Amino acid sequence: MSVLSFRLKGPLPGRIDASSLLPYRLAALNLSEIAALPLRFGRSHVAAGDLFDLSGSPGDTVELEGDGRLDFVGAGLDGGTIRVAGPLGHRAGTGMSGGTLLVEGSAGLAAGAAMRGGVLYIGGDAGCELGGALPGERTGMTGGRILVQGNVGDRAGERMRRGLIAIGGNAGAYAALHMNAGSLLVGGKPGAAIGHGMRNGTILLRDEIDPLPGFADCGLNQLPFLSLLDKHLFGLDGVPPACRGLTGRARRWLGDRGFGGRGELLACV
Amino acid sequence: MLLNGIHIENSYAEAFDMKATRLIVTADTPAWARHAGMAATGFATSVIACGCEAGIERELAPDETPDGRPGVALLFFATGRGVLGKQVETRLGQCILTCPGTACFSGVPRGAREDLVPMGQKLRYFGDGQQMSKLLDGRRYWRIPVMDGEFLCEESSWSVPAVGGGNLLILADARMAALEAAEAAADAMRAVPNVVLPFPGGVVRSGSKIGAKYKGMPASTNDAYCPTLRGLPRSRLPAEVESVLEIVIDGLSAADVAAAMTAGLACLIGRGRGSGIWGVTAGNYGGKLGRHHFHLHELLS
Numbered sequence: 001m002s003v004l005s006f007r008l009k010g011p012l013p014g015r016i017d018a019s020s021l022l023p024y025r026l027a028a029l030n031l032s033e034i035a036a037l038p039l040r041f042g043r044s045h046v047a048a049g050d051l052f053d054l055s056g057s058p059g060d061t062v063e064l065e066g067d068g069r070l071d072f073v074g075a076g077l078d079g080g081t082i083r084v085a086g087p088l089g090h091r092a093g094t095g096m097s098g099g100t101l102l103v104e105g106s107a108g109l110a111a112g113a114a115m116r117g118g119v120l121y122i123g124g125d126a127g128c129e130l131g132g133a134l135p136g137e138r139t140g141m142t143g144g145r146i147l148v149q150g151n152v153g154d155r156a157g158e159r160m161r162r163g164l165i166a167i168g169g170n171a172g173a174y175a176a177l178h179m180n181a182g183s184l185l186v187g188g189k190p191g192a193a194i195g196h197g198m199r200n201g202t203i204l205l206r207d208e209i210d211p212l213p214g215f216a217d218c219g220l221n222q223l224p225f226l227s228l229l230d231k232h233l234f235g236l237d238g239v240p241p242a243c244r245g246l247t248g249r250a251r252r253w254l255g256d257r258g259f260g261g262r263g264e265l266l267a268c269v
Numbered sequence: 270m271l272l273n274g275i276h277i278e279n280s281y282a283e284a285f286d287m288k289a290t291r292l293i294v295t296a297d298t299p300a301w302a303r304h305a306g307m308a309a310t311g312f313a314t315s316v317i318a319c320g321c322e323a324g325i326e327r328e329l330a331p332d333e334t335p336d337g338r339p340g341v342a343l344l345f346f347a348t349g350r351g352v353l354g355k356q357v358e359t360r361l362g363q364c365i366l367t368c369p370g371t372a373c374f375s376g377v378p379r380g381a382r383e384d385l386v387p388m389g390q391k392l393r394y395f396g397d398g399q400q401m402s403k404l405l406d407g408r409r410y411w412r413i414p415v416m417d418g419e420f421l422c423e424e425s426s427w428s429v430p431a432v433g434g435g436n437l438l439i440l441a442d443a444r445m446a447a448l449e450a451a452e453a454a455a456d457a458m459r460a461v462p463n464v465v466l467p468f469p470g471g472v473v474r475s476g477s478k479i480g481a482k483y484k485g486m487p488a489s490t491n492d493a494y495c496p497t498l499r500g501l502p503r504s505r506l507p508a509e510v511e512s513v514l515e516i517v518i519d520g521l522s523a524a525d526v527a528a529a530m531t532a533g534l535a536c537l538i539g540r541g542r543g544s545g546i547w548g549v550t551a552g553n554y555g556g557k558l559g560r561h562h563f564h565l566h567e568l569l570s
Contacts, residue, residue, distance in 0.1 A: 162404060183403065200401070224372050224421040225403055225412050227336050232405040262399065 002059025004034070006052040012069045015089060016041050016051065019072035023080030023099070026058045034058065066105055074101035077118060090127070093120040094134065096144065106150065110134075115163065117144040121238045128153030128172065131165045141165070141182065147238045154191065157184040160201060166233070168240025176203050179263060183229070187242025198256050198263040206242060208251055208267045215255035215265055222249050226268065270566055274542025275549060277565050282436045282530065283553035284561040287316075287346045288353050289431030289521055290386045291326065291376030294365055295340035299328060305371045306341035308364035313345070313356075314468045315517075317477075317488055321347040321356040322433060322519050324465030335374045336421070342376055344465045346519045350428040354386045357426065362392055366413070372421035379408070380427030389413075389422035432561050435518035435526035437533050438476065438494060438550045440510045446545025447512035448472075450537055455516055457536035461529040464520040473515040479554055491552070510547050523561045531568045538569075 004026060017040035026034055035049025048054075056063070059080075064073065066086030073089075074082045077096040084092075087105035097116040106124030112131045120131075130152045133140035140159035151169035158174070160182040170188035179198040186194075186205050193212055195203050230246040233239045246268045253265040270277040294309070296302040306325045313323035326342040334340040345360075347353035365373050373388060389411030393400040396413040402424070403410050409424035439454065441447035455471030458464065466472075481489035492498050494513045499506040506513070516533060520526035530551075537549055551565055 181402075202401070202403070222418055223412075224336055224338075224419060225410060227338075228405060228410065228421065229403065231335070231337065262401075264401070 002057040003061045003063055004056045004058045005063040006054060006065060008065045008067060009051060009053055012051065012067050014042055015069045015071055017072045018070050019075040021062055022077055023060050023062045026062065029058060077101055112146045115141045115144045119144065120146045122148045125150035126152040128155055129158060130156040131160060132158035149240050166239055166243040168242045185243040187240050195256055195263065195265055197259045199259060199261040201263045203265045204246065205267045208269065211253050211265055212256060214258035215253035216257060218252040218254055220249045221252050226250060272538045275538055275546050277569065278548060278550035279566055280550045281553055281562045281564040282551035283556060283559040284432045284434040284526060285559040287348060287431045287433040288350045288428040289344055289346045290353060290357060290426045290428050292343045292426060293334055293340050293374040293376040294343060295334045295336050295338040295372045297370040299339040301368060301370055302340045305365045305368035306343050309360045310343055316348055320352060321345050322467035324467050326465055336372055346431055346433045350384060353428050357386050358391050361388055366392060366420050369417050374423045375426035377427050377429050384427045386426040386428050388426055389424045392422055429521060431521050432523045432526050433519040434559060435530055435563055436552050437516045437530060438552055439514045439537060439546060440548040441512050442509055442545040442547055444512040447514045450540060450544060450546050451514040451516060453540065454533040454536045458516065458518060458529040458533045461532050463525040464518050464529045466516060467519055468517055471516055473517055476515045476552060527563055527568060530563055534569060
């Protein structure tokens, strides 16, 4: 396994589009070609070698020193691993279809939006629109896993259709907005209007809440699939501890009935 | 061949290629998993009229099942994937879905699309629009609301190649001697993985031959092994044999069937001539119908 490392030379001059730093794309290049790779910077470009010190050899893993102004890291990732020390800017892992993006710090807006596969791990917090839909799109996430240890902003899992989002901390308002299917786990406190407009899918919470009026309270239930889900999560790396131990009874609300939905809010206490 | 006083005929069992699948049924207690398993594999002794041959392969401890509850592994065998799918569908719907607290999973590795055996894929419509599904590790599970909670069922299973029709014929001095020998042999054979003995208690008393003197009868009594007819020229029984019982084995491979037959033979030989067993033979159709031949002498060598 060969690792290619990018160390920041100094503070970034502005917001940088790092979407071209994908392991398998870089594996076809040598170090000097990678150093000459243009990264979009505002209306112009800047060479990767001007921003980063490169070391190691191109292969299936890229190590990156993170920065809050580094955008689109791992966007379109389809294989291999990107490890980020530090935070990231916006749109980390958007549209990724495979591989692993490990972020030790926090991520900005729309991390994992329109994701189709692979694993996005965020050790810190994530901004709004985590695992959401790209602007104008009717479908958000359609596969893969997003695991966030910290808190997330508003509209996490918007228009989600498949896959899993597990949030260790609190979620902002309108989580799972217009959710179509899939699973969203919130280990901490959910924000306002969770599940607004959801048609199908599962939102799992660790505490009883007072949901929107469109949700019908179906009382406490023993749900056998929860132990299956718990077993599945147990076998995965990086699942926030607050999202584990989903056995036993759960209060179930069905909705959002204002939208003809039959998704579920489950409070696993 | 005479072993421990028991005649081992130089004969062979003729077995056929079949299609099989394994289902794992779990429930709140081992007893309820057994109830579901017994019902789902009931009336499944012979493909001649049951559509499939099935049995409980073994009981599963909670740590062996997908949902961590006690369960049973069921094997279903049929002549082809289509009829297997139909049988699994109806048995799943009428016997497992209906049994309190059960959940049902595929017990075979993911196969090709053309080998699909629908489970929840068809049964989900029982949910009348209130069913939900979850995709975990690439496998889809359906959650169907039922009166005691939710029925959890994997979307599909897959058919795998299998071998059906391995058999042993136990020839004994008396009916009770044959029955006790067959019981012991069936117990020994059930311990072999990947096989089931589809008949009641694993034992058949009405072995059949192909065809009959009557039109429209595909099979009729195996008169060569009926003790009440042992004076007739076509009888294959010596004068001292008063009762014959057969054990039929279906397995996921020829090696599994052979292992079960060997275990059964070893058990019978171990009991010795003193237990009333006169001999052991096997049933075949002249070798033209089935691809798999299990020669008793080869199994013992």
